[in-house]
Amino acid sequence: MSKRVLIVSSSPRKGGNSDTLCDQFRKGAEEAGNRVDTVRLAELKIDYCSACYACKTTGHCVKRDDMERLLAKMRSADVIVLATPVYFYTMCAQLKTMIDRTLGGAQQSGLENKEFYFIATAADGKAAMERTIDGLRGYIECLPGAVEKGVIYGAGAWQLGDIQGNPAMQEAYRMGNGIR
């Protein structure tokens, strides 16, 4: 059965290491017959959560920006891929800002029972990436029925293009291709 896959690429570096892994994941997922949409957070306007909690009562964020459309895409996806470069041993600010904007029981309705994959890239080795992955795990622990399906570690990739030839490239394709 084909699934709806949403890839959230959060690096500001277009064509960078995590963005390239997103493309590989997408290729694998499409070749397995899934419907895939990729969003690049750098191309969207997403403001910070202001912690007003209006979403808890109204079901809507008071801010009218690109998060409305992105939240709708997240709700309609079966599978969500969260991709981030490691910045100071955690996820990048763009992804964290997006995550915070899914706050609130009302807003989170529709985000239940999703499958998640994580993609991270870092100059350092895999061990140094675990804090970043833990942060992403903390997020999905807040979403009822969320299932972690896989993690792609693009370790040892610093400069643009360093990810080429990294085993993470094949891993990204393989995980995407495994979605059925």
Ligand SMILES: Cc1cc2nc3c(=O)[nH]c(=O)nc-3n(C[C@H](O)[C@H](O)[C@H](O)COP(=O)(O)O)c2cc1C
């Ligand atoms: C602001 C900033 C902070 C970074 N912090 C780390 C870090 O803590 N650990 C690390 O291994 N690499 C760090 N890096 C390197 C990036 O994680 C690395 O270049 C990665 O491949 C970027 O992925 P991208 O091409 O998808 O943006 C940092 C880069 C930037 C720009």
